[in-house]
Each structure stands twice: as structure tokens, then as C-alpha cells.
Amino acid sequence: MLAVQGLTRQYGELRAVDDVTFEVPAGRMIGFVGGNGAGKTTTMRMIMGVLAPTAGEVVWDGHPATLADRARFGYMPEERGLYPKQPVLDQLTYLGRLHGMSQTAANTRAKELLERFGLGERLKEKVEKLSLGNQQRAQIIASVLGDPLALILDEPFSGLDPSAVDQMADLLREHTSTGVPVLFSSHQLELVDRLCDGIVVLHKGKVVAKGTSDELRGNAPLRYVLSLTGDAGWVRGVPGIQVLDLDGGTVELEPETEEAAQRLLTEAVSRGGVREFSRVRPSLSEIYREVAAA
Amino acid sequence: MSTDTSPSTDVNVTPAPAAAATTRMKSPWSLVALREVQVKLTDRNFLLGTGATILLIAAVFALQGFLMSGGAPSFKVAVTDTAAATVLTQAEQDLQASDPEATVEVVEVADTAAAEAMLVDEEVHGALLPEGEGWELVTNGETDGEMLSVISEAVRTTALQENAEAAGTSMEALTAGTTIETRDLSGGDEESRFVAWVAGFAMAMLFYMAAMMFGMAIANSVVEEKQSRIVEILAAAISVRALLTGKVIGNTLLALGQIAILGAVALVGLTFTNYDQYLSMVTEAFLWYIPFFVLGFLALACIWAAAGAMASRTEDLQSTTMPLTMGLVLVFIVGLSLDGAAKVIGSFVPVLSTILMPMRLLEGSAQWWEALLALGLTAAFCALTIAAGTRLYRRSLLQTSGRVSLKAAWAGGE
Numbered sequence: 001m002l003a004v005q006g007l008t009r010q011y012g013e014l015r016a017v018d019d020v021t022f023e024v025p026a027g028r029m030i031g032f033v034g035g036n037g038a039g040k041t042t043t044m045r046m047i048m049g050v051l052a053p054t055a056g057e058v059v060w061d062g063h064p065a066t067l068a069d070r071a072r073f074g075y076m077p078e079e080r081g082l083y084p085k086q087p088v089l090d091q092l093t094y095l096g097r098l099h100g101m102s103q104t105a106a107n108t109r110a111k112e113l114l115e116r117f118g119l120g121e122r123l124k125e126k127v128e129k130l131s132l133g134n135q136q137r138a139q140i141i142a143s144v145l146g147d148p149l150a151l152i153l154d155e156p157f158s159g160l161d162p163s164a165v166d167q168m169a170d171l172l173r174e175h176t177s178t179g180v181p182v183l184f185s186s187h188q189l190e191l192v193d194r195l196c197d198g199i200v201v202l203h204k205g206k207v208v209a210k211g212t213s214d215e216l217r218g219n220a221p222l223r224y225v226l227s228l229t230g231d232a233g234w235v236r237g238v239p240g241i242q243v244l245d246l247d248g249g250t251v252e253l254e255p256e257t258e259e260a261a262q263r264l265l266t267e268a269v270s271r272g273g274v275r276e277f278s279r280v281r282p283s284l285s286e287i288y289r290e291v292a293a294a
Numbered sequence: 295m296s297t298d299t300s301p302s303t304d305v306n307v308t309p310a311p312a313a314a315a316t317t318r319m320k321s322p323w324s325l326v327a328l329r330e331v332q333v334k335l336t337d338r339n340f341l342l343g344t345g346a347t348i349l350l351i352a353a354v355f356a357l358q359g360f361l362m363s364g365g366a367p368s369f370k371v372a373v374t375d376t377a378a379a380t381v382l383t384q385a386e387q388d389l390q391a392s393d394p395e396a397t398v399e400v401v402e403v404a405d406t407a408a409a410e411a412m413l414v415d416e417e418v419h420g421a422l423l424p425e426g427e428g429w430e431l432v433t434n435g436e437t438d439g440e441m442l443s444v445i446s447e448a449v450r451t452t453a454l455q456e457n458a459e460a461a462g463t464s465m466e467a468l469t470a471g472t473t474i475e476t477r478d479l480s481g482g483d484e485e486s487r488f489v490a491w492v493a494g495f496a497m498a499m500l501f502y503m504a505a506m507m508f509g510m511a512i513a514n515s516v517v518e519e520k521q522s523r524i525v526e527i528l529a530a531a532i533s534v535r536a537l538l539t540g541k542v543i544g545n546t547l548l549a550l551g552q553i554a555i556l557g558a559v560a561l562v563g564l565t566f567t568n569y570d571q572y573l574s575m576v577t578e579a580f581l582w583y584i585p586f587f588v589l590g591f592l593a594l595a596c597i598w599a600a601a602g603a604m605a606s607r608t609e610d611l612q613s614t615t616m617p618l619t620m621g622l623v624l625v626f627i628v629g630l631s632l633d634g635a636a637k638v639i640g641s642f643v644p645v646l647s648t649i650l651m652p653m654r655l656l657e658g659s660a661q662w663w664e665a666l667l668a669l670g671l672t673a674a675f676c677a678l679t680i681a682a683g684t685r686l687y688r689r690s691l692l693q694t695s696g697r698v699s700l701k702a703a704w705a706g707g708e
Contacts (some may be wrong), residue, residue: 048530050692067533075530081523086333097325098531142527 001025002047002065002150002181006056009042016042018205019056024150024181029172031192032185033288034202040185041078043202044154047183048075060150071099074148076156080139084128088138089114091127092145099146106145113141117167133161140168144175151175153184157191169195193284201291209291216287223280224261226251229273238264252280322532326540327547330515334548344552348559355563369441370399372409372421381422381429385448398444420445428453487657489572494653495630496560497583500553501648502626505591506619508549509598512541513615516602516687525691534688542595549591553584575656582665583652589672590648594618596683603690604698614697625649642668644675 002024009017017039024030032040045051047058049070058065083091089110096106114120117137119130127135136159143153151172157165172182172195186192192199193213201209209216223244226232232251236243240260245252255261268274282290334340367389373379382400389396401418403409409421413434420441421432429449431442455465519525528537557580564573601614629649632640641650641660647668654660690698 045526050526050529071531073530075527077523077526077530079523079526083518083524084522094325094329095527095531098322098528146531 001061002183003059004043004047004056005059007043007046007053007058008055009039009046009051010054016205017046017053020202020205020207021056022200022207022210024183026181027176027179028197029176029182029184029195031196031199032183032202033187033189033192033199033284034185035292037204038202039205040202041154044075044152044183044185045077047152048073048077050077069149072146072149074143074146074151074153076139076143076153078154082127082135082138082142085126087124088119088127088130089123092138092141095142096145099148101146109145110141113144114138117141132159133164136160137164137167140164140171144171148175148180150180151182151184153182155186156184157186157188165191189283189285189288199284201288203292209287213284213287216284217281220282220287220290221254222258222261223252223254223282225276225278225280226253226264226268226274227276228268228271229275230271234271235264238267249275322536323540323543326532326537327544328540330541330544331548333515334511334545344555347556351556351559352563355560355566358563359566367393367396367440367444368399369397369420369438370401370418371441371445372401372403372412372418374403374405374409374421374423377424378422378429381445381448381452384452385444388447388451389444485569486572486575489569489576490653490656490658493572493576493579494649494656497580497652498626498629498649500556501587501590502622504549504553504587505594505622508545508591509594509618509622510611510615511548512545512595512598513602513605513611514608515541515545516599516691517605517608517611520603520605520691521607529692534691535684538596538599538684538687541599542592546588546591546595550584550588553587557583579652579656582655583648585669586648586651586665586672589669589676590645593645593672593676593679594622596680596687598683600683600686600690600703603687604700604703606693606697610697629653642671644672647672 003022005021007017007020008015020039020043022030032044034040042051046053046056047065049058049065049067060066060069082088086094089107092110092114093103093106096110097103099106101109111120111123114123117140119134119137122130122134127138130138140156143156144151153172156168156172160168169191172184176182176197196213198212199210199216200207209219226235228249228251230249232246232249235241235251235253236246238260240256241264242254242256243251244254253261253264255264265274265277268277371382373382379400379402382398386396386398389398401412403412403421406421406423409418409423410432412418413421413432416434419433419438422445423430423432431437431445451465454468458465458468519528561573561577561580564570564576598615598618601618602611605611605614625646626649629640629646632650637650637654638659640646641654641664643650651660651665651668655665686700686703690703
């Protein structure tokens with residue numbers, strides 16, 4: 001398990017990351033969300049040891065993460081690239097070796113991944129000759145070489161075409177299925193919602209919300225949509241019910257309690273003509289907007 | 295999408311990771327160094343440049359050897375009597391005193407007509423014939439100056455000897471007090487000073503060129519990693535120190551390899567010239583030169599890396615490496631212009647000593663302990679520059695936006 005405890009980074013007057021604490025359990029995929037400048041990249045750099053924290057520590061399997069541990073973390077930085085003038089296979093092999101693999105093992109693994117990502121014909125091509133999409137695929141491969149113990153990926157999906165997004169997602173799921181903890185940041189909230197077991201929301205350097213998406217939704221206010229065949233204007237008069245939006249026969253409402261909602265439904269049924277009565281599950285983007293605005 | 299790809303590769307059942315665990319011993323810096331060397335050795339420009347330099351050096355020596363190959367004088371002279379043969383024997387002895395390979399071949403013919411016939415046929419270079427009281431040197435076309443002077447001298451010597459005997463005295467008595475010898479306080483003769491100067495200049499030049507070229511290569515390789523933005527991936531996988539060490543060692547090895555090849559070509563080339571008697575002197579100085587070269591190069595290597603790290607694009611390199619290039623030019627010029635006491639002092643100043651100490655060793659004006667002392671001083675200086683260079687490198691390596699000023703790099707956090 002990967003954990004960050006009280007991680008803080010001060011730049012002069014600015015506290016870019018402020019006492020950030022969260023966990024990435026083994027085999028779990030955690031989405032790291034937050035606006036630009038929220039401190040996600042700074043946090044991830046500190047996790048990788050590329051940047052020294054002002055305070056706090058990164059804990060791997062119960063002990064402060066060492067250089068050797070981090071050498072086996074797969075990392076995709078926000079600012080990424082490869083040697084433009086080196087053939088793609090050579091360079092991935094080199095990166096694999098830097099992560100501690102043998103020449104043969106690194107070469108085999110790089111080749112295997114390149115073939116899987118449809119670059120099997122281009123092993124000997126220089127990176128600068130590859131299309132942008134293929135360069136990004138090579139970049140993805142670079143981050144998972146060397147049998148990583150954990151994956152720290154800064155905006156791994158940005159700029160990927162839909163098929164590469166799927167390939168990336170599969171690759172991440174394979175890693176979590178073998179117990180590797182995965183932390184990735186993203187602005188694509190639907191994607192985070194779809195892939196992640198949990199999310200951490202960072203705002204102005206602080207963790208403002210964390211948990212599974214269900215847990216986060218659990219904190220969201222109770223809301224229902226009621227749709228009637230006739231006019232729904234009468235709902236306004238029901239005690240314990242706050243109407244948020246009324247449009248002809250459809251009303252969005254926030255009941256004070258679950259019972260109030262049930263009483264409302266009973267009344268609606270007795271009046272006749274209920275088309276729909278459903279709980280509104282806020283999307284992650286809505287939750288995010290709410291916590292970020294707080 | 296996921297159905298056709300995910301089952302095929304389960305990351306932990308592939309053989310690769312298992313092998314990885316057993317071979318984790320290879321130190322990261324050696325991988326970096328290896329890559330530096332590989333990249334350079336597959337770089338066509340580098341190979342062409344080195345090849346051209348080797349050819350140039352070989353050509354200089356080949357030309358030298360060619361120009362001097364006609365050097366050992368060899369004359370064929372026709373004579374009609376034994377007196378002339380005696381003169382020529384004397385001439386050959388005189389010639390061989392300065393060049394042991396010189397020859398004067400005597401061809402005995404019947405008479406003047408036969409001698410002239412041989413001259414016309416160009417079978418001999420000249421004919422030495424009795425003419426009245428003295429001699430006549432007959433040639434066909436231009437008279438070789440060296441042949442004329444050596445035969446004239448021999449004629450004088452022979453005549454003097456005969457005249458002395460006739461006068462009842464000896465040649466020795468007659469020429470007593472006419473000799474002059476030379477004594478050179480510098481210890482060497484002019485030729486050996488010339489060889490020492492040329493060899494010293496060549497070594498200085500080689501150091502200047504290699505330090506500039508491979509120093510720039512280090513800076514370039516650092517900035518390339520920054521510009522292509524692979525640096526953060528590298529810095530996350532291995533320590534920044536390992537990255538720097540690998541780069542510096544890789545390029546030092548390349549520079550050393552190149553200098554060794556060029557030096558070997560030059561030393562072999564030397565044996566083909568008339569200066570081959572200086573081979574041991576030059577070889578000894580060259581062997582001293584190698585540690586001076588390595589330490590002198592190392593003293594600047596980390597600073598070159600720092601200069602690379604302070605740039606964020608190749609275009610910035612010119613300004614961040616300026617102090618280094620100016621410094622090297624200065625060292626080169628000062629090194630070649632110093633003389634006397636200043637030269638002795640300069641030969642102990644780190645980096646400058648790489649140029650001056652081998653020169654002094656070639657001249658024979660430095661003792662072995664002086665060379666060792668200078669090496670020790672350079673090593674101490676290396677420790678300082680490596681520490682400073684590493685600090686600057688670490689602190690500016692991950693600053694990818696714009697040039698980092700020296701002050702900011704020195705003070706900045708990590």
C-alpha cells in the first residue's frame with residue numbers, strides 16, 4: 001500500500017501542497033482530481049522523490065519509501081518525452097534497465113508491449129519519426145516497464161485518442177488486478193468515475209474530499225425527480241419538501257428526510273399519473289464542483 | 295476493446311519481471327555511461343570527425359616522412375685516379391659524421407672522356423678530375439650544393455694533410471687551435487627543443503579541442519534530456535547523482551579513448567620520420583599527459599553538466615556555457631604564452647597544468663615529483679568543481695521553464 005502523510009511543499013510564501021494525507025491501497029485505482037494549480041503534480045513529484053517535501057512523508061508498505069522502492073514505481077510525469085533521436089525499442093529497453101531489469105528482460109518486455117500497442121512494425125524507428133499518438137503509446141509503455149510496484153501517473157489520458165484511452169485503461173486494470181496500487185490524476189471526470197475505486201479531490205493544495213465515489217455521493221444531499229402526467233405545481237405546498245426546479249409535470253426536489261419523500265410519492269400516486277420517481281445520483285463532476293466551491 | 299487485449303498480457307506472469315529481480319545489481323550510472331558512449335559511437339558526425347582527425351595526423355607524419363626520405367645524401371662520383379678516390383673516401387667520412395646513412399660511391403673509369411660519357415648518361419652525379427694543381431668537379435646540369443661543399447671540404451682536408459706531411463709537420467699540428475665546440479645551457483640541442491615544442495603544442499591543442507568538444511557533448515546531452523522532457527522519467531527511476539556520474543564518466547571515457555587513439559597514431563607516425571630518436575622522450579611525456587588530461591577534463595566536466603542543466607533549450611547553451619568556453623580559450627592562450635618562472639608556477643595551476651606540465655616534462659625542466667604534485671592539486675580542484683557542479687546540476691535539472699541563473703541555481707531548493 002502506498003500512503004502519503006502530511007505531505008507539504010512550500011515555495012517561498014506559497015504553500016503549493018498543504019498537509020496532504022491519503023492512501024492508495026493495494027490493487028486499487030485512485031483518481032486524483034483538482035483544478036489547475038491545485039497541487040496534484042507537486043504531490044506526485046514528491047511521491048516519486050523527484051521533489052523534496054517541505055514536510056511529511058511517503059510511506060510504502062509501512063516504511064518511508066526509499067530510493068530503491070521508488071526505482072520500481074512506474075511514473076508518468078506531467079512533462080514527459082523520450083529521446084527524439086533514439087530508436088523506440090532501444091530507448092524503452094534502456095529505461096527498463098534503469099528500473100533494474102536485465103538487458104534481455106527489458107528488451108523482451110518492451111517488444112511485447114510495443115507489439116500490443118500496435119507498434120510492432122516500428123521497433124527500430126526513431127521516436128521523432130513516430131506520429132504523436134504513437135509517441136504517447138510509447139510513453140505509456142515507458143511508465144509501466146520494469147514490473148512496477150506502484151503506478152503514479154500524471155494526466156495519463158490527456159491527449160490520447162479514444163482507442164489509446166481504452167488500451168491505457170486496460171493496462172491499468174491489469175496492474176490493479178495483480179495488486180499494484182495506481183494513482184492517476186485527470187481532468188476527465190467521467191473517466192475517473194468509470195475507472196476509479198476512489199478519488200482524492202485537491203483544492204488549493206489541500207485535500208477537500210476523499211473516498212470511494214459512492215462515499216462521496218453519500219455525502220451529497222438527497223434529491224429526487226418526480227415526473228407526473230399532470231401539472232406538478234401542488235408539490236410546492238407539501239411540507240418537508242423543497243422544490244429546486246419545476247417544469248410542467250416534472251419537478252426536482254430535495255426532501256428534508258427520506259420519509260418526507262415517501263409521503264410525497266404516496267400522495268402523488270393517490271392523485272394518479274406518476275411517470276417517474278427516482279433518486280438523483282450526482283455525477284462526480286457535480287460533487288467535484290461542490291467541494292471545490294466550498 | 296478490453297476483451298481482446300487484457301487477457302493476453304497479465305503483467306506478472308511474463309518472464310520479464312522475474313528476470314528483473316535477479317539482475318538488479320547493475321549500477322545505474324554505468325548504464326547511463328554506456329548509453330552516452332553508445333550514442334556517440336553511433337553518431338555519424340562524431341565518427342567522421344574523429345576519422346578525419348586521425349587521417350589528418352597520419353597525413354602530417356606521412357608528409358614529414360616523405361619530405362625527409364630523400365634526406366640521407368647519396369652521391370655517385372666518377373674518378374680517373376686513386377687520389378680522387380681518396381678525396382671521396384674523406385668526403386664520405388665527413389658526410390657520415392652528421393648522417394650515418396649518407397654514402398659517396400666511387401666509380402673508377404679509364405679517362406676524362408669515359409667520365410663525361412657517364413655524366414651524360416646520368417649514371418653518376420659528378421666526376422672528380424685532376425686539373426693542374428687542384429681538382430675539377432664536372433657535373434651535368436645543376437651542381438648539387440651539398441655535393442660541392444662536401445667534396446670541397448674533403449679536397450681541402452686531403453690537400454692540407456699532404457702539404458703538412460710535405461712540410462714535415464702533421465695535420466693535427468697544423469690545425470691545432472682551430473676547432474670550436476658549442477655548449478647549450480638549455481641542455482638540449484635545437485632539434486630536440488623543436489620536437490619538444492611541437493609535441494607540447496600538439497598535446498595542448500588536443501586537450502583544448504577535446505575539452506571543448508566533449509564538454510559541449512556533456513552539456514548537450516543534459517539539455518537534450520531537459521528539452522525532450524525525458525529528464526523527469528530518468529530522475530524518478532535513478533538518482534540525479536547517478537545520472538550525472540554516468541554522463542561525466544561516459545564522456546570522459548570517450549575523450550580518453552579518442553586521445554589515446556590520436557596519441558598512438560602520432561607516436562607510430564613519429565617512427566616513420568627522422569625524429570624517431572625522440573620517440574622515448576615523447577612517449578614518456580605522453581604517458582604523463584594522460585592523467586593530466588583526464589583530471590583536467592574531469593575538473594570541468596561537472597561544470598559543463600551544470601551549464602547544460604541551467605539551459606532549458608539547446609539555444610540557451612551558448613550563454614550558459616560561455617564562462618567555460620572563454621575559460622578554456624584563456625587557458626590555451628595563456629598556457630602557450632607563459633615562459634620562465636610564470637611557466638613553472640602555471641604548471642601547478644589546475645587545468646592550466648594539463649597544458650604546461652607535459653610541456654615542461656618534454657623540455658626536461660620538470661621533475662617527476664613536480665608532475666605528481668601538479669596532479670594532486672588538480673585532483674583536489676576536481677573534488678571542488680565536482681561538488682559545485684553537482685549542486686548546480688541537481689538544483690536546475692528539473693527547472694524546465696527558461697534559463698536558470700547561476701544565483702538561482704546555487705541557492706535553489708531541490
